[in-house]
Amino acid sequence: MMGRAGLFGLAAVCVALWGAAAIAAESGDIDVGEKIFKKNCKSCHQVGANAKNRVGPQLNGLFGRQAGSVEGFRYSKSLIRAGVNGLEWHADSLSAYIEDPRVFASGTRMSFRGLKDAGERQDVLAYLRTFSDDPSNIPEADPTAEGTDHAVDPEILALEGDPEYGEYLSSECTTCHQTSGSNDGIPSITLWPEDAFVTAMHAYKDKKREHPVMQMIAGRLNNEEIAALAAYFKNLEE
Amino acid sequence: MKFNRRTFIGSAVAASTLSAPMVQAAGHGKPRVVVVGGGAGGATAARYIAKDSEGAIDVTLIEPTRTYYTCFFSNLYIGGFKTIDDIGHSYGTLASEYGINVVHDWAIGVDRDAKTVSLAGGATVPYDKLILSPGIDFVEGAVTGWDLSAQNAMPHAYKAGSQSELLKAQLMAMPEGGTYAMVAPPNPYRCPPGPYERVSMVAHYLKQNNPTAKIIVADPKPKFSKMSLFQEGWNNHYAGMIDWIGEEFGGGNVEVDPSAMTVSIDGDVTNVDVCNVIPAMKAGRIAELAGVTDGNWAPVNAADMSTKADPDVYVLGDASQQGDMPKSGFSANSQAKVCANAVRGALTGSRVFPAKFSSTCWSLIETNDGVKVGATYEATDEKIAKVDGFISATGETAEMRKATYEESEGWYAGITADMFG
Known part of the structure; x- marks a missing residue:
């Protein structure tokens, strides 16, 4: 895994090379990119009108933005440090990041296995680029988009969780998911918005999301227990 | 481990005496928990009790080795996927960050009437609650x-x-x-x-x-x-x-x-x-010396991991006879958290929540060919009983097997952070 020095080194290289390959994102297919975004990114990231920070930061104005700089989003120390040390998001750095987030920035909480296909990366970046050029051109996004992949009864989403019970229940999660948010092969679950956490857990519980361990763990948690976990993980400090 | 546990105990029992000095608790009047064994059960229990009681309970962890090598992933060391250092962990953070009194010594006896543990070095450690997580020894x-x-x-x-x-x-x-x-x-x-x-x-x-x-x-x-x-x-x-x-x-x-x-x-x-x-295996020797075993293992109550023999003595992990859970590091870690919650509640009146257990075991067959089996469990009056489970299927795609292996790497990082802080 890449160490701290490696990340900064790579960031510097990306900034230096940016001029040479700045057009990479513009040559991708925007429509294909939108489909790739919906399939791979949308469960955590919003983009377009009314985009809000969710599990991941909103992606309007992404191109040219300093890494780790969206107001109100709680980043990993790793990304904040990279941004302070000069990492900006451009076609090259974004392509390297989304190819394998953990290799590019060890310590990131972005739990994504990566887009291995260079063409797909180009397409999705071309799509995201349309939200960076000129904000007035941003197409209308579905205002009810929840940024998740499952519909949960609003009454369940409205349940107020007991964080102390959540802390006890969380001990079952932390055998695999690190409280620091480090992601070494098992995704980070810290600092998620409560509704995103609840929705994801119910998606496993209802077997709409595939993963046998999570289906089993979520399957025996009741609505109050899921709300308790969401309330606990929402505010977990590193 | 470098010591031969059985012969070591044999010689040390003779050397210890009743007049050995008492180890003083750091703060008088605080309830005292002594944990014997610093593996997946013991280290986790010590850390959770110390962390969640925020100084209200004195926690002593007795473990002879200064560097603990996890049995899980030790096969990957043999296969060349890990170095021996990759699977070695120190107790430094448990002592410095969680205030746990880590004692590197062998526990060689338990006096359940006086509520003390005697150590090979000659000390006697008093307890209000004793948690034994000694792993296994071999049947002669x-x-x-x-x-x-x-x-x-x-x-x-x-x-x-x-x-x-x-x-x-x-x-x-x-x-x-x-x-x-x-x-x-x-x-x-x-x-x-x-x-x-x-x-x-x-x-x-x-x-x-x-x-x-x-x-x-x-x-x-x-x-x-x-x-x-x-x-x-x-x-x-x-x-x-x-x-x-x-x-x-x-x-x-x-x-x-x-x-x-x-x-x-x-x-x-x-x-x-x-x-x-x-x-063939049996509970680590100290469980037998404490008189909480029945046959090769220590029968426990599923709700809190207390032994059938003594409500103030708990046994975690491989050494326990609890019902349906496999003897795994994941199980010991899971049992430790249930036990920690119950022990803390008994000593400080903190909230006690219902027991939930789980275990997943990953195995590596060849490079990027990982498989897993897992289940969830609950406490019944008789035992820890299986609720639900799954197992990898034969004929899975290479991509899925690789993801399973990568997941096991994530689990290793997670459980060792959960044990050692």
């Missing part, structure tokens, strides 16, 4: 011809550390086309898929370095954990290398001769170059 006479004095000639490597290093050195020194024998244990034992993951890792090493070598497994069981997955993997990756001899073909009728380096399986004597003897 379980494999004819083998005892602990033979563990250098025929290593068990079933307590990680120097035994793992010894087994790996012997594997690397095998002559071309040589024979590696394993004597597999009878149920119940630590880490049900462990012997078979080890066979896979040994085969992985031999395929790279000594492809004409053979592996013989003498097994007293008719079937084993994840059997169809391992057998599929062995056929796919190591065709012709592994000869598994189960109960039906006399795999339980075994004698070894450590000086001659021979193994007799159902009367057939074979010369071998490495012989990995994994004998």
Whole structure:
């Protein structure tokens, strides 16, 4: 895994090379990119009108933005440090990041296995680029988009969780998911918005999301227990 | 582990006396929890009690080794996927960040009337609640011809550390086309898929370095954990290398001769170059010395892991007889958190929540070919009872198997952070 020095080194290289390959994102297919975004990114990231920070930061104005700089989003120390040390998001750095987030920035909480296909990366970046050029051109996004992949009864989403019970229940999660948010092969679950956490857990519980361990763990948690976990993980400090 | 637990205890018991000095609790009047054994059960229990009580409970952790080598992933060390340092962990953070009194010594006796634990170094440690998580020891006479004095000639490597290093050195020194024998244990034992993951890792090493070598497994069981997955993997990756001899073909009728380096399986004597003897197991000796065992294991109440023998003495992990959970590091970690919650509630009146348990065991068969089995459990009046479970399927895609392996890496980082802080 890449160490701290490696990340900064790579960031510097990306900034230096940016001029040479700045057009990479513009040559991708925007429509294909939108489909790739919906399939791979949308469960955590919003983009377009009314985009809000969710599990991941909103992606309007992404191109040219300093890494780790969206107001109100709680980043990993790793990304904040990279941004302070000069990492900006451009076609090259974004392509390297989304190819394998953990290799590019060890310590990131972005739990994504990566887009291995260079063409797909180009397409999705071309799509995201349309939200960076000129904000007035941003197409209308579905205002009810929840940024998740499952519909949960609003009454369940409205349940107020007991964080102390959540802390006890969380001990079952932390055998695999690190409280620091480090992601070494098992995704980070810290600092998620409560509704995103609840929705994801119910998606496993209802077997709409595939993963046998999570289906089993979520399957025996009741609505109050899921709300308790969401309330606990929402505010977990590193 | 470097010590021979049994002989060490034998000599140390005679040396300790009732007049040994008391270890003073750091703050008088605070309730005292003593945890014996710093593995997946003990380290987790100590950390959670110290962390969640925020100084209201004095926690002492007694563990002889300064560097703890996890048994889980020790097979990956043998296969060359991990270094020995990758699986070694210190207790520094538990002491410095959580205020746990970490004592590197052997617990050699428990006086349940006086509520004290005696240490090989001569000290006596008082407790209000005692948590024993001593792992396993071996049943004497379980494999004819083998005892602990033979563990250098025929290593068990079933307590990680120097035994793992010894087994790996012997594997690397095998002559071309040589024979590696394993004597597999009878149920119940630590880490049900462990012997078979080890066979896979040994085969992985031999395929790279000594492809004409053979592996013989003498097994007293008719079937084993994840059997169809391992057998599929062995056929796919190591065709012709592994000869598994189960109960039906006399795999339980075994004698070894450590000086001659021979193994007799159902009367057939074979010369071998490495012989990995994994004998039948029982609870770590201190559980027996504390008088909380019944037969080989310590029966416990499922709701809080307290022993049937004494409500102030708890047993976690491999040493406990709890019901349906496998003897795994994941299980011990899961049981430790239930126990920590109950112990804290009993001593400080904090909220006690219902017991929930789970365990998932990952095994690596070959590079990027990982499989897993897991289940959730609940406490009933009689035992820890299985609720739901799953197992990897045969014929899964390479992509899924790779993801399963990567997930096991994430789990390792997670559970070791959960144990050691």
